[in-house]
Amino acid sequence: MPGPDKETELTERIEAFLSDLKRGGSGTGPLRGSAETARETTALLRRITAQARWSSAGDLMEIIRKEGRRMTAAQPSETTVGNMIRRVLKIIREEYARSRGSSEETDQQESLHKLLTSGGLSEENFRQHFAALKANVIEAINELLTELEGTTDNIAMQALEHIHSNEVIMTIGRSRTVEAFLEDAARKRGDMKRKFHVIVAECAPFCQGHEMATSLSKAGIETTVIADAAIFAVMSRVNKVIIGTQTVLANGGLRAVNGTHTLALAAKHHSTPLIVCAPMFKLSPQFPNEEDTFHKFVSPHEVLPFTEGEILSKVNVHCPVFDYVPPELITLYISNIGGHAPSYIYRLMSELYHPEDHEL
Amino acid sequence: MDEEELVEYFRTQMRKDPDMASAVAAIRTLLEFLKRDKGETILGLRESLKWATDCLTKVDSSVAVSSGGELFLRFISLTSLEHQDLSRCKKVMEERGELFLEKISLSRTKVAKLCHTFIKDGAKILTHSYSRVVLRVLEKAAAEKKRFSVYVTESQPDAAGRQMADALRKLNVPVTVVLDAAVGYVLEKVDLVIVGAEGVVESGGIINKIGTYQTAVCSKAHNKPFYVVAESFKFVRLYPLNQQDVPDKFKYKADTLKTVQNLSEEHPMIDYTPPSLITLLFTDLGVLTPSAVSDELIKLYL
Numbered sequence: 001m002p003g004p005d006k007e008t009e010l011t012e013r014i015e016a017f018l019s020d021l022k023r024g025g026s027g028t029g030p031l032r033g034s035a036e037t038a039r040e041t042t043a044l045l046r047r048i049t050a051q052a053r054w055s056s057a058g059d060l061m062e063i064i065r066k067e068g069r070r071m072t073a074a075q076p077s078e079t080t081v082g083n084m085i086r087r088v089l090k091i092i093r094e095e096y097a098r099s100r101g102s103s104e105e106t107d108q109q110e111s112l113h114k115l116l117t118s119g120g121l122s123e124e125n126f127r128q129h130f131a132a133l134k135a136n137v138i139e140a141i142n143e144l145l146t147e148l149e150g151t152t153d154n155i156a157m158q159a160l161e162h163i164h165s166n167e168v169i170m171t172i173g174r175s176r177t178v179e180a181f182l183e184d185a186a187r188k189r190g191d192m193k194r195k196f197h198v199i200v201a202e203c204a205p206f207c208q209g210h211e212m213a214t215s216l217s218k219a220g221i222e223t224t225v226i227a228d229a230a231i232f233a234v235m236s237r238v239n240k241v242i243i244g245t246q247t248v249l250a251n252g253g254l255r256a257v258n259g260t261h262t263l264a265l266a267a268k269h270h271s272t273p274l275i276v277c278a279p280m281f282k283l284s285p286q287f288p289n290e291e292d293t294f295h296k297f298v299s300p301h302e303v304l305p306f307t308e309g310e311i312l313s314k315v316n317v318h319c320p321v322f323d324y325v326p327p328e329l330i331t332l333y334i335s336n337i338g339g340h341a342p343s344y345i346y347r348l349m350s351e352l353y354h355p356e357d358h359e360l
Numbered sequence: 361m362d363e364e365e366l367v368e369y370f371r372t373q374m375r376k377d378p379d380m381a382s383a384v385a386a387i388r389t390l391l392e393f394l395k396r397d398k399g400e401t402i403l404g405l406r407e408s409l410k411w412a413t414d415c416l417t418k419v420d421s422s423v424a425v426s427s428g429g430e431l432f433l434r435f436i437s438l439t440s441l442e443h444q445d446l447s448r449c450k451k452v453m454e455e456r457g458e459l460f461l462e463k464i465s466l467s468r469t470k471v472a473k474l475c476h477t478f479i480k481d482g483a484k485i486l487t488h489s490y491s492r493v494v495l496r497v498l499e500k501a502a503a504e505k506k507r508f509s510v511y512v513t514e515s516q517p518d519a520a521g522r523q524m525a526d527a528l529r530k531l532n533v534p535v536t537v538v539l540d541a542a543v544g545y546v547l548e549k550v551d552l553v554i555v556g557a558e559g560v561v562e563s564g565g566i567i568n569k570i571g572t573y574q575t576a577v578c579s580k581a582h583n584k585p586f587y588v589v590a591e592s593f594k595f596v597r598l599y600p601l602n603q604q605d606v607p608d609k610f611k612y613k614a615d616t617l618k619t620v621q622n623l624s625e626e627h628p629m630i631d632y633t634p635p636s637l638i639t640l641l642f643t644d645l646g647v648l649t650p651s652a653v654s655d656e657l658i659k660l661y662l
Contacts, residue, residue, distance in 0.1 A: 250647070251639075251640060251649055252649065287478070287640075287647060289477060289478045289480075343649060343650075343651040344651070345649075346648065346649050346651065346652040346655075347652070347655065355646055
């Protein structure tokens with residue numbers, strides 16, 4: 001029978017995704033694959049919408065929320081999963097409101113205006129059934145997937161506005177987005193040709209900076225690799241700092257690879273602009289207050305190998321993966337929808353997510 | 361309703377529930393005024409409401425009462441745009457007014473729910489003067505079994521900080537009262553600063569008991585987060601650029617304004633804290649960065 005088969009197939013896929021998430025966060029590539037994770041999550045949510053049994057928008061949202069909680073519990077540091085779930089929940093709300101015919105914009109957010117003018121305590125329970133809802137939601141999710149596919153290119157297209165000739169640019173670790181950004185600027189020919197120099201901080205202990213330097217030099221960009229300790233010393237020669245990040249937090253701050261806070265402080269000290277290339281799916285409604293879910297620690301083997309047995313018994317070794325960068329140190333965010341100041345992040349958040357979905 | 365009745369009603373509201381914010385008491389009084397109003401036109405209604413707000417500010421000159429009055433006036437304008445017929449309009453206004461009061465009675469709970477997660481176990485908190493919203497937040501954190509200790513500034517000239525300390529002792533929270541002058545001294549031990557607000561201005565800054573600005577500057581110097589908790593009805597359409605810009609009618613108590621001739625010899629009761637010193641604002645509309653506040657005000661007034 002097609003019914004139960006589809007269901008078991010669906011649960012199998014969800015389980016496979018969950019175990020992938022659990023395994024994937026081993027710390028060797030915290031920035032690698034954010035885009036893939038986002039795409040996979042969205043594809044999985046589309047499959048759930050298509051194949052799971054639901055009769056009203058409320059049911060669908062409940063199902064997605066339930067699966068979403070399991071997914072975020074599997075890998076709390078991978079925030080793109082939660083972000084995509086919230087995007088899809090917002091899509092469902094919008095499509096439902098559109099089917100009902102009400103103006104969705106004004107009804108969504110809490111505001112002083114709404115407090116004063118609304119007629120009753122709004123109890124929107126999404127129970128009505130609409131036949132076309134499934135098709136509309138799936139179409140909207142497809143649009144979201146198309147947007148996800150174009151994010152790196154959209155960001156790279158803005159490179160020319162920010163990178164000028166004979167500039168020295170510093171970056172840290174390895175970010176696919178920044179790589180594409182820099183390569184796009186280097187690739188132009190003719191009168192738009194930019195010749196610039198990139199300094200990459202190696203970002204111990206995983207030393208992803210080495211891989212970044214290799215791929216940048218393959219693209220014909222003059223690259224230098226430095227140790228993290230040399231960041232401050234070299235900063236006086238740098239014109240701009242361009243970095244990627246794992247997450248953009250709701251207050252405009254960052255959760256980025258360890259070493260980024262040092263880089264940001266050094267840049268502030270020298271009044272060097274700090275530019276963050278982050279696609280919209282990295283924007284998360286979290287604030288940097290939860291200690292237990294903010295940090296992720298991996299095997300201290302990278303810092304002090306197990307062969308140093310004698311020292312290990314006398315010393316505590318930690319290997320954190322992420323760093324918090326406060327919004328005051330950041331100059332500009334470049335995302336697939338353009339450039340923004342950190343103080344504008346709250347507005348982008350209110351456009352992408354509904355306040356009730358902040359807590360899944 | 362004449363002036364005496366109005367003032368008496370306002371005073372009764374404040375006395376009946378000492379926990380209620382003065383802005384809420386003002387709005388309640390204005391709603392009662394609306395119910396008893398015998399006017400025939402909407403313009404007349406607005407005029408009499410403005411007059412009523414003026415009477416109330418003569419009794420209690422705080423920013424909160426003024427912002428409550430302005431909000432109510434805006435509420436009237438928005439409702440009157442929808443219904444042209446006065447009697448129907450009044451009915452709708454009365455209904456919505458009651459609903460509004462119901463909603464804002466829940467706002468402190470919402471704020472407490474948002475803010476208590478920012479208080480970590482073992483935190484040392486500094487607060488300034490007596491704020492019922494901060495008290496509610498700390499109550500919620502204590503109820504969530506978090507261990508924290510509080511430093512409260514004495515907050516002269518009315519020593520309101522001692523009232524705060526007594527209330528906190530009842531919750532079994534370890535509390536220390538410090539001198540206003542000791543804020544810089546104590547900040548190195550403190551993890552975060554939480555204050556309430558009498559008014560939140562358009563720039564995202566706040567107007568609060570005198571001494572708040574000092575505390576904010578010190579916490580910036582020490583790199584400690586400075587959080588403000590305020591309900592959304594405290595948002596007011598002022599844009600002060602410095603301390604001088606705050607109107608005199610808010611700075612001094614109502615009786616002082618009436619009796620004293622030379623205000624330059626009086627001590628102001630409030631000061632203005634600019635948005636650059638504030639980390640986050642917790643309101644019933646959500647957790648806002650200071651730049652988000654003007655957005656909210658624009659949505660309401662334009």
